[in-house]
Amino acid sequence: MATQPHPDVEKPDAEPSFADEKTEISRRDTVRRSRFKFRRIYLIPLALLLILGSVLLWLYFSTYESTDDGQVDVHLYPVSSRISGYVIKVNVDDNQYVQQGTVLVEVDPKDYEVAIAKARADLANAEATAKSLNISVPIASVNTSSQLKSAASDVSNTTAGIITAEKQLAAAHAQVEQAEANDVKAQDDLKRYKRLVEKQNVSEQTYDQALAAAKASTASVTAARANEAAAEQAVQQAKDRLAQAEANHSAAETGPQQVASTNARALAAVADVQQKRAALEQAELNLQYTKIIAPVSGQVNKTVVVGLNVQPGQQLLTVVPLDEVWITANFKETQLRHMKVGQKAKIYVDSTGTTLRGHVDSIAGATGPTFSLLPPENATGNYVKIVQRVPVKIVLEAGENSDHRLRPGMNVVPTVELR
Numbered sequence: 001m002a003t004q005p006h007p008d009v010e011k012p013d014a015e016p017s018f019a020d021e022k023t024e025i026s027r028r029d030t031v032r033r034s035r036f037k038f039r040r041i042y043l044i045p046l047a048l049l050l051i052l053g054s055v056l057l058w059l060y061f062s063t064y065e066s067t068d069d070g071q072v073d074v075h076l077y078p079v080s081s082r083i084s085g086y087v088i089k090v091n092v093d094d095n096q097y098v099q100q101g102t103v104l105v106e107v108d109p110k111d112y113e114v115a116i117a118k119a120r121a122d123l124a125n126a127e128a129t130a131k132s133l134n135i136s137v138p139i140a141s142v143n144t145s146s147q148l149k150s151a152a153s154d155v156s157n158t159t160a161g162i163i164t165a166e167k168q169l170a171a172a173h174a175q176v177e178q179a180e181a182n183d184v185k186a187q188d189d190l191k192r193y194k195r196l197v198e199k200q201n202v203s204e205q206t207y208d209q210a211l212a213a214a215k216a217s218t219a220s221v222t223a224a225r226a227n228e229a230a231a232e233q234a235v236q237q238a239k240d241r242l243a244q245a246e247a248n249h250s251a252a253e254t255g256p257q258q259v260a261s262t263n264a265r266a267l268a269a270v271a272d273v274q275q276k277r278a279a280l281e282q283a284e285l286n287l288q289y290t291k292i293i294a295p296v297s298g299q300v301n302k303t304v305v306v307g308l309n310v311q312p313g314q315q316l317l318t319v320v321p322l323d324e325v326w327i328t329a330n331f332k333e334t335q336l337r338h339m340k341v342g343q344k345a346k347i348y349v350d351s352t353g354t355t356l357r358g359h360v361d362s363i364a365g366a367t368g369p370t371f372s373l374l375p376p377e378n379a380t381g382n383y384v385k386i387v388q389r390v391p392v393k394i395v396l397e398a399g400e401n402s403d404h405r406l407r408p409g410m411n412v413v414p415t416v417e418l419r
Contacts, residue, residue, distance in 0.1 A: 065339060066415040069389065070329040070347070074408045077296055079104060079317040081310040082289045085111065092300045097404075098319070100297045105304055105316055107290040116287060119280035126276040130269035162238040172228040179217065179224035186210070186217035296321045299404075322404040327358060327394040329414040330368055332387050338418045339363065345394045348413040349406065356400040360416060364391040392416075 085107035092104050190210045294300075296319055304316035327347055331339070339360065347356045367388040369376050394414050396406075 063419045064415050064417055065331060065335040067329055067331050068413050070327055070412045070414045072325050072406050072408050072410040072412060073328045074321060074325045077319040078315045079292060079319060080313050080315045081292060082312055083286050084311050087304060087306055087308045087310060090304055090306055092302060094302055096300050098294045098300055100294055102294045103291050104294055105292040109287055109290040112287040112290060115283040119283040123276040123280050126273045130273050133266035133269045158238060158241045166235050168231045172231040176224040176228045179220040183217035183221045186214040190214040294319055298322055325401060325406050325408060327412055327414050329392045329394055330389040331392050332389055334387060336390060339416055344417045346415045350411045352405055356396055358394045358396045361393045361395040
């Protein structure tokens with residue numbers, strides 16, 4: 001009995017013919033050519049699109065330079081005391097926004113009010129002294145001139161008096177000599193008449209006349225000598241008066257120096273007035289300094305409290321002018337090839353997620369490490385070239401930070417438009 005094949009068992013395929021193989025090869029070639037044509041139709045435009053996109057991206061990114069190494073900066077204004085004193089009032093709190101000119105801290109003004117009162121009194125005293133000396137200068141000048149003329153006149157008059165006295169002395173001396181000569185003759189006549197009267201050659205009356213004449217001549221000698229002594233005394237007195245007049249004249253000749261001395265004292269008094277006035281102005285300034293004001297508008301960070309004794313130069317607060325912030329962007333040196341002052345910039349703020357507008361204000365004169373406390377020293381054998389970063393200052397456009405949300409130290413991502 002013959003065995004029947006199982007229905008699930010396939011019968012072996014018949015051997016393919018040569019015509020079937022040729023048809024299959026032709027079909028495969030057709031599919032391959034259609035696929036290649038499809039690829040040519042779609043891949044070439046796609047490649048062109050990719051090239052165009054790459055060129056556009058290159059052009060786009062070549063017109064911008066961006067860095068994530070950027071921070072918000074500002075000049076902090078430290079507020080310090082210009083005087084010493086006791087703090088009696090602090091008018092602001094931490095992080096409070098104040099306007100320029102606001103009174104921040106008040107120091108006890110009583111000591112400085114007393115200093116002003118004393119300075120005013122000193123000034124009044126100095127002004128009175130200066131006024132008195134200024135009046136004395138013309139008076140001293142007039143008196144000195146008058147004294148000099150009077151002394152010169154006294155010298156001249158005294159000299160003339162000496163000449164007159166000396167003439168009178170000479171006349172008195174001549175009178176003495178004449179009286180002495182007459183006295184000698186009278187005494188000789190008396191002796192002769194005495195011998196003659198003893199011999200009774202002449203009358204006694206003649207002898208008496210000779211005796212009277214002798215006594216008269218002796219009296220004349222005495223009177224002449226007295227006149228001579230008086231004349232000598234008058235000459236001596238005239239010489240004394242001349243010496244006194246010359247001394248007075250010498251003293252009067254020092255009058256210009258005395259006037260100059262008085263004028264110098266007056267000038268010194270005027271200088272003292274100016275000094276006292278300056279002291280008063282300084283005292284008034286010190287009184288003004290008891291009220292410490294905000295130098296700019298901004299937010300306050302204070303370290304002062306009521307009851308603190310402050311000294312000149314002691315920092316009490318710090319004012320952060322939020323209207324004056326700028327961006328310090330540290331670009332690589334290779335990014336500065338086409339960067340210039342005035343180019344527009346966009347600043348992405350990490351804290352707020354907003355983008356602000358600005359422009360390049362300036363480029364630093366050196367790299368960041370150059371300004372550090374210990375700048376790097378590359379003159380070594382182990383030198384490794386490292387791309388340096390240069391700080392670029394970017395200023396915000398007006399009104400971009402009107403809400404004061406930018407704070408110094410915040411991180412930002414600045415992007416500069418190069419074209």
